[in-house]
Amino acid sequence: MSDEKVDAPKPEPEIPAPAPEAQAAAPASATPADPQVDPPSSWRPPDKSPTAVIAIVAVAVLAILAILYAWNLPPFSGWSEETDNAYVRGRVTIISPQVSGYVTRVPVQDFAEVKAGQILATIDDRIYRARVAQAEANVAAQQAALANSAQAQRSREVATDSQNAGIANAQAQLTKADADMRRARALVADGSISTREFDQTRAALLAAQAALQQARASRAIGTQDVRTVVVGRAGLEAAVESAKAQLRLAQIDLDNTIIRAPADGQLSEIGVRVGAYVTAGTQLLSVVPHHVWVIANFKEAQTGNMAIGQRARFSVDALGGVELTGRIENLSPAAGSEFAVLKADNATGNFVKVAQRIAVRIKIDDKQPVAARLRPGMSVEVRIDTSGGSKR
Incomplete structure (x- = not known):
């Protein structure tokens, strides 16, 4: 038996089974298309009626026109002008004592x-009452002096009448002395009277002439005395009027308390x-009458088509934006910069054009109950219809 080791066969790698979806899709793709099945088609919305199309177009046009009107663009530009530089004004009176x-x-x-x-x-008013009493006493004193002048004039006139009688008496004495002198001349010529008696008669004549001249001089002095009284009366009458004026001033001061x-x-x-x-001119309080109006400061380029009588609408911030109506009552005769205490004078050459402001006075229409709540100094936003009114 051999000792050689026999290698075991290697296992084949496992192939994952296809997913059920793939298995289901594979036959479908492999299967030829069935001629009896309809091909898929894209979705289309249903056709709109002509009325709906017209309505959509109309809404779009109205929206565009509203935007153009809100932004004051053509074709609506130039029909109205508006500003938020506007305030309610009134005749606020500062009360101060005199x-x-x-x-x-x-x-x-x-x-x-x-x-x-x-x-x-x-x-x-105690001091001012005393001044009135003092002025009244002064008037009485001046009137008494004037009455005394009238009495002095009458007395001088009576003295003048007496001086007239003295002149008549001196004239009579002169006539008698002149007759005696004529007789003495005739008698002294034939020696009937002595030279001594003739000299006495002549002396009597000269004394009568001097007495007549003295009487006439006294009469002239009396006449001048009367004139002096008359001339002095004008000064006394002026003093009476001055005293009365002082009395009126004192009374005015008393009334002003x-x-x-x-x-x-x-x-x-x-x-x-x-x-x-308090002293004269001290600010105590203010009185605000109920009559108010609106002053709107427009840029100079906005006032080209403005005229008296044009309609105006304005909203009031303090009243929640409530809208009131009015009309242009008048336009300022000059730009606001012309009324400034320190006027701008650019002499450096670095000129920058600044739009000037023209004040427009707006009269508030009657029969607007909410207008009673307006107070001077409130901020408003004004829009003026520049399509009407007579240009000025």
Whole structure:
């Protein structure tokens, strides 16, 4: 028996069995196509009716037009202009006293409704009442001086009448002395009277002439006295008017110790308390009338087609975007930069064009209940229809 080792045969590698799906597919692919089976076809949606096609096209066109209108693009560009640089305005009146003093009463509260003439505060008036009394006394003194002037004029006129009588008496004495002198000349010629008597008669004549001149001078002095009184009366009358003016000023200061509302409206927060010392011009509070309007600042290029009377719509941020209507009432006579205290003056040569703003005043239409809630200073967004109105 041989010792040689016999090699065992190697096992064949196992071939995996095909999957059932492959087995099922293999015969199908191997089997020739059955002429009785329909070939597969692609899916097609059902045809739309003409009405549906027209509706889809119409919706698409409307959507495109809405986008063009919202973006203010042709063909809708130029029909309206809008800006968010707009605010509600009103005649806000700052209340300040015209006199100085301690505040004695503040009968109103913050944000209260007031009527024109209603008392808002009072200032201690004792000093101003004393000044009124002093001015009244001064008026009385000046009027008494004027009355005294009238009495002095009457007295001077009576003295003038007496001086007229003195002139008449001196004229009579002169006439008598002149007659005596004529007789004395005739008598002294024939020696009937002595030279001494003639000289006495002549002296009497000269004395009568001097007395007449003195009487006339006194009459002239009396006339000038009357004129002096009349001329001085004008100064006294002016003094009376000055005293009356001082009285009116004192009365005005007294009246100004009571601070009243200039118009109907609503108060701001009260900034003064009883006992505070205030001076002329001190800001105490503000009165806000209910009449308001809108000032919209448009770029200058937007105002080319704007005119008075054009319709405007604006939404108010503080009222949840509620929309109100109005009309253009007026346009500013100049750009806002022209009213600036410090005007821009670029002289360096590095010029950059900046669009200027033109203020447009909009009157709010009546019969809009929500308009009563508008307050000066509120922000609004304005859109103006520039297709109507008379251009200015």
